[in-house]
Amino acid sequence: MFSNLEQTFRWYGPSDPVTLTAVRQTGATGVVNALHHIPSGEVWSKEEIEKRKNIIQSAGLTWSVVESVNIHESIKTASPDREKYAEKYIETIKNLSEAGIKTVCYNFMPVLDWTRTDIDFRLPNGASALRFHAAALAAFDLYILEREGAYKDFTPDQQQKAKTYLDSLTAEQRAQLITNIMAGLPGTKDVLTVDQFKEHLEKYKGIDADKLKQNLAWFLQAIIPDAEKLGIRMCIHPDDPPFPILGLPRVVSTESDLLDVVSASPSVSNGLTFCTGSLGARGDNDLPAMIGRLGKYIHFLHLRNVQRENDGSFYEADHLGGSTDMYAVMKAVLQEQKNRADSGRTDVAIPMRPDHGHKLLDDFNYNTFPGYSAIGRLKGLAELRGLEMGIKNALYQ
Incomplete structure (x- = not known):
């Protein structure tokens, strides 16, 4: 029998109302974390990485995935100083590799990383x-x-x-x-003002989807060779929502987009974060089929569900509810795990986390980051854990 998925929980650091003790009590063994206090584009020092790693390990957990090492806007807009920021990025992933942290999630969304009304x-x-x-x-x-x-x-x-x-x-x-x-x-x-956002939009004048894809390809070609030498698994997060908004292009929204990403710099280090919530907000994304075709590139899983509405709206649904067939998704993930085990790959225990969660019960007493309440995600993790066990025992014993 092949390994279970690695169960992880996102934690926002020492100021997060959801403590590491609470994370451990969910049954998760891995933590998804980032050094959010370091400005985007600046180097994460070895000292800061080790400091955070020690806090996590002292709680009996493992820092399994970095989410995210954010990409400086200069790279997204192809500004003259983008090479400097690419070099800083490489230095950061080198320091992470030396600390034994090998999976790095990132995204390439302009200005805003996610949008909800x-x-x-x-x-x-x-x-x-x-x-x-x-x-x-x-x-x-x-x-x-x-x-x-x-x-x-x-x-x-x-x-x-x-x-x-x-x-x-x-x-x-x-x-x-x-x-x-x-x-x-x-x-x-942090919340941008409308005027600040308008200033950011100015920087993207003349940058359409094709140009943004070219800038993403440049970034990948600049860092993936070093990532491969370091044993770092880079995994891009899809756009959220997966379509253009506010005049900004989105280029990681469909299967075709994901294929463009992995083709831009072919390497085991150039992979995907497969987010069923982001990709599931588009009805034309067949998630189980996408996992079947792209599974070998998946280094990290975000499992959540959204309920799509007819006008392009959607809301976060129960993890096993909503518009996405989570049974079919999990079945496809387990088949990918079996394929890896059968071919001798060592990365069978793909890290997954219950992405987002409703505020439930005592969650209302805490000012958590939107979507990152404790009990709502605990409920999601428990449901996903049970779904995984049920399918695995039925099909692979």
Whole structure:
């Protein structure tokens, strides 16, 4: 019998209300963590890495995955100083490798790493979920950001629905919408102002999807040879949501995009973070089939579910509910594990984490990062653990 998936839990560091003691009590053995206090693009020193690693190990856990070593905007926009930031990136992954931390998640989303319009969407049972509401995003883009060229991105019907939605908001709700959209920087509670965001948009003028893909390929060709020598497994996270928003291109949203990534610098070190929530927000992504075709490149799994709505909206569903068939996904993952075991690969125990979770029960008493409550993710991990065991015992004993 081949190994189980490595169960991990994301932890935001010493200030996280979800403590390492709580993480250990979930049954997870691995921690997904990053040095969020170090600015994007700067080198993670050996001392800072060892300091964090020792904290995690002292709690009886392993620092299994880095999420994320963020990529400086200079690389995404192909600015003149991008080579300097690529060299710093290589120095960081070298220091991680020396500390024995070999799996590095990252993304290539411009400006904002994730976008939700509602971080307290109440479900019928009273639980709180994250939601992307298409009309709310359009209202922000058209009538608050007032982005040049925004009107051509929305149909007259979408424009009208956006205006109706905006008119329904109180001043407080309007301010909260701005905060929710501008707060998509993982690991921080920083919120961009609308004017700051407009300045970032200026840097992307003239950068379409093709150009952004070229910049991503440049980055991969710059770092993957060193990553391979270091034994580092780089794994890109898909776009969230997986389609263009606010005038910014998205280039890691479909199977074709993922193939472009791994083809840009072919290497065992150039792999994927397969996020079923991000990819599952598109109805045209067949997730089990994608795992079947791309499985050998998967170094990290984010398992969560979203409920898609007809207008492009979606919200975070139960891990075993929603629009994605999680049984079929887990079955495809276990088949990939079997393929690896049969071929002699050593990376059979793919690290996975229950990505996001509802706020449930006592979660409401803690100011956790959006989507990262303790009990909601514990519920998700327990469900996924049981699903894995059931399929494995049924098919592979």
